[in-house]
Amino acid sequence: MSVLVYAENAGGLFKKATFEAITYAFDIAGGTPVTAVAIGPASNEELQALGQFGAARVLHIADSSFQNFDARVYARIISDAAAQVNATKVVLANTYSGKSLAPRVAVRLKAGLVPAAVDLPAANGIKRTVYSNKGFADTIAKTSVQVISLTTNAYKVEGGKPNAVVEVFSASVSAADYKIRTIEVKKVTGKIPLTEAEVVVSGGRGLKGPENWHLIENLAETLGAATACSKPVSDMHWRTHDEHVGQTGITIKPNLYIAVGISGAIQHLAGVSGSKVIVAINTDKEAPFFKIADYGIVGDAFEVLPQLNNAIKALKAAN
Amino acid sequence: MKILVCISQVPDTTTKISFTPDGKALNSAGVTFIINPYDELALTKALELKEAAGSGSVTAITVGDASTEPNIRKALAIGADDAVRIDAQPLDAFQVASLIAEYARDKGFDLIFTGRESIDFNGGQVGGMIAELLDWPSVNVINSIVFNGNKATIERDIDGGREVVELETPMVVSAQKELTEPRIPNMRGIMAARTKPLAVLAPSNNELLTEVNTLTLPPAKGGCKFVDPSNVQELVNLLHNEAKII
Numbered sequence: 001m002s003v004l005v006y007a008e009n010a011g012g013l014f015k016k017a018t019f020e021a022i023t024y025a026f027d028i029a030g031g032t033p034v035t036a037v038a039i040g041p042a043s044n045e046e047l048q049a050l051g052q053f054g055a056a057r058v059l060h061i062a063d064s065s066f067q068n069f070d071a072r073v074y075a076r077i078i079s080d081a082a083a084q085v086n087a088t089k090v091v092l093a094n095t096y097s098g099k100s101l102a103p104r105v106a107v108r109l110k111a112g113l114v115p116a117a118v119d120l121p122a123a124n125g126i127k128r129t130v131y132s133n134k135g136f137a138d139t140i141a142k143t144s145v146q147v148i149s150l151t152t153n154a155y156k157v158e159g160g161k162p163n164a165v166v167e168v169f170s171a172s173v174s175a176a177d178y179k180i181r182t183i184e185v186k187k188v189t190g191k192i193p194l195t196e197a198e199v200v201v202s203g204g205r206g207l208k209g210p211e212n213w214h215l216i217e218n219l220a221e222t223l224g225a226a227t228a229c230s231k232p233v234s235d236m237h238w239r240t241h242d243e244h245v246g247q248t249g250i251t252i253k254p255n256l257y258i259a260v261g262i263s264g265a266i267q268h269l270a271g272v273s274g275s276k277v278i279v280a281i282n283t284d285k286e287a288p289f290f291k292i293a294d295y296g297i298v299g300d301a302f303e304v305l306p307q308l309n310n311a312i313k314a315l316k317a318a319n
Numbered sequence: 320m321k322i323l324v325c326i327s328q329v330p331d332t333t334t335k336i337s338f339t340p341d342g343k344a345l346n347s348a349g350v351t352f353i354i355n356p357y358d359e360l361a362l363t364k365a366l367e368l369k370e371a372a373g374s375g376s377v378t379a380i381t382v383g384d385a386s387t388e389p390n391i392r393k394a395l396a397i398g399a400d401d402a403v404r405i406d407a408q409p410l411d412a413f414q415v416a417s418l419i420a421e422y423a424r425d426k427g428f429d430l431i432f433t434g435r436e437s438i439d440f441n442g443g444q445v446g447g448m449i450a451e452l453l454d455w456p457s458v459n460v461i462n463s464i465v466f467n468g469n470k471a472t473i474e475r476d477i478d479g480g481r482e483v484v485e486l487e488t489p490m491v492v493s494a495q496k497e498l499t500e501p502r503i504p505n506m507r508g509i510m511a512a513r514t515k516p517l518a519v520l521a522p523s524n525n526e527l528l529t530e531v532n533t534l535t536l537p538p539a540k541g542g543c544k545f546v547d548p549s550n551v552q553e554l555v556n557l558l559h560n561e562a563k564i565i
């Protein structure tokens with residue numbers, strides 16, 4: 001028995017979601033070996049550092065012809081690595097890439113897949129979110145090999161373990177197996193990706209218009225937060241669609257979600273109710289958001305936001 | 320262009336979710352079931368692609384019992400040419416994917432469309448599994464797709480940005496909201512749907528790899544602590560000292 005974890009990287013750098021997945025892999029391994037597989041160029045230091053979260057070995061495909069993502073090719077590599085280390089559990093982070101890969105890896109290994117896992121395996125199975133965060137399903141994979149894809153921000157990263165041994169890995173695929181050609185990658189720079197953000201400041205129709213969004217952006221900047229919005233806000237093109245959270249938008253699970261001028265319709269809450277702490281700011285004390293918020297201010301966003309921003313700035317300056 | 324669109328039936332987005340006392344199933348009393356919103360987008364885009372190509376067909380497929388027929392008829396009313404229902408209770412993504420892949424295997428589809436996820440089980444699993452079972456390439460959560468002959472140019476979301484990719488048919492792709500606006504069935508469509516073919520097929524097998532043990536609701540929130548708008552500092556103190564989040 002052993003655990004394999006897919007160590008996703010972006011341009012050779014590993015992200016928090018990967019560290020979460022490795023920590024989780026280590027915690028479910030119960031002392032059995034944890035191996036990470038990494039695809040594409042990355043420095044030896046970066047690879048060795050994966051050990052700190054619990055991967056004793058890192059299998060590395062350094063060949064730059066594997067740099068671009070093709071789910072079919074990557075899934076083969078991960079499955080080959082799983083076979084090589086006799087993995088009984090394969091862990092991935094439930095990122096965009098993870099979501100593309102997990103079902104394919106599961107089919108290749110004929111493994112039951114538990115997607116969007118939020119907790120460690122227990123007697124009832126593994127807890128995962130269902131019904132757009134309105135419920136949980138304890139899910140049991142009935143197969144001898146299991147694939148788990150871990151919801152981002154759901155599991156705490158724990159470092160401090162020794163560095164990993166890095167080994168070159170060669171899989172049964174070559175560049176000729178690619179069926180997908182990457183033409184262009186448009187990375188949003190200078191902005192914290194919403195799906196990875198620990199703090200999110202979000203605005204709704206209560207903000208009245210795009211010209212007022214500096215209030216949201218200033219607070220987000222002070223907090224090191226990502227910005228989000230309700231559906232009507234992106235439908236009216238006040239903000240771009242990639243900020244729209246909810247049932248038909250992105251689902252997020254930050255530590256802190258600050259909802260400003262958002263009523264809290266059930267479809268909106270579906271995307272954000274998994275947040276650890278929720279703050280709602282709304283002029284209407286009957287707004288449904290207050291039913292699920294931890295902290296609330298019944299007040300005008302135009303007055304509250306600048307004050308909140310200043311108070312947090314002062315706190316950050318003092319610490 | 321021959322397209323297969325996978326349609327799942329889900330509780331209406333306004334449903335207040337509750338589970339049966341044994342925690343094994345959704346409490347479906349009073350629940351309206353709809354076409355999964357992402358699948359509606361997939362269907363609409365499939366129709367647009369067929370129209371752009373000037374020829375071809377769009378088949379809607381669902382794995383579900385007879386209760387799904389009104390929604391599969393709706394897919395026909397929106398514009399699918401024909402529909403297939405595989406008569407099985409969908410309990411596991413692998414089961415659903417295997418049934419659809421087996422159906423599609425020798426039918427010459429150029430494109431299989433799914434939604435990015437079903438809003439009930441949210442796994443986003445079925446499309447990738449179909450692709451792997453057929454050994455086809457797959458592109459997830461796409462924002463746009465344009466065909467030039469059998470070559471597709473696709474824009475999709477990735478972590479922290481967007482990516483443009485190219486690939487040839489056959490392929491599996493999954494739809495998300497920016498792709499198009501869903502079509503509403505009109506009277507002519509609804510009339511036509513009554514006579515369009517809807518094949519009901521027996522499942523070829525019913526292998527389940529996972530099982531839901533217990534469904535639970537999220538723990539009730541402790542209630543909202545209100546802070547006076549004239550005392551914003553108090554909120555900052557609570558977030559810092561009590562919630563320890565900033």
Ligand SMILES: Cc1cc2nc3c(=O)[nH]c(=O)nc-3n(C[C@H](O)[C@H](O)[C@H](O)COP(=O)(O)OP(=O)(O)OC[C@H]3O[C@@H](n4cnc5c(N)ncnc54)[C@H](O)[C@@H]3O)c2cc1C
Binds near residue numbers: 262
């Ligand atoms: C199938 C379906 C899917 C949907 N999916 C989504 C989704 O994914 N995400 C989503 O967000 N919505 C979704 N919706 C829409 C959803 O039902 C709501 O209409 C939407 O969330 C409302 O957005 P809002 O809260 O910004 O606007 P409103 O409902 O108009 O609320 C504005 C709020 O701002 C408050 N306000 C006004 N002025 C101020 C002020 N000066 N200061 C502070 N507060 C103020 C008001 O009291 C009010 O509560 C969906 C709907 C359907 C039918």
Ligand SMILES: Nc1ncnc2c1ncn2[C@@H]1O[C@H](COP(=O)(O)O)[C@@H](O)[C@H]1O
Binds near residue numbers: 380383409438442444
């Ligand atoms: N029972 C089903 N019948 C047909 N298609 C399905 C079914 N369940 C899921 N799908 C398709 O697979 C997509 C992803 O579903 P899921 O893996 O459940 O999140 C959906 O958007 C549908 O397109």
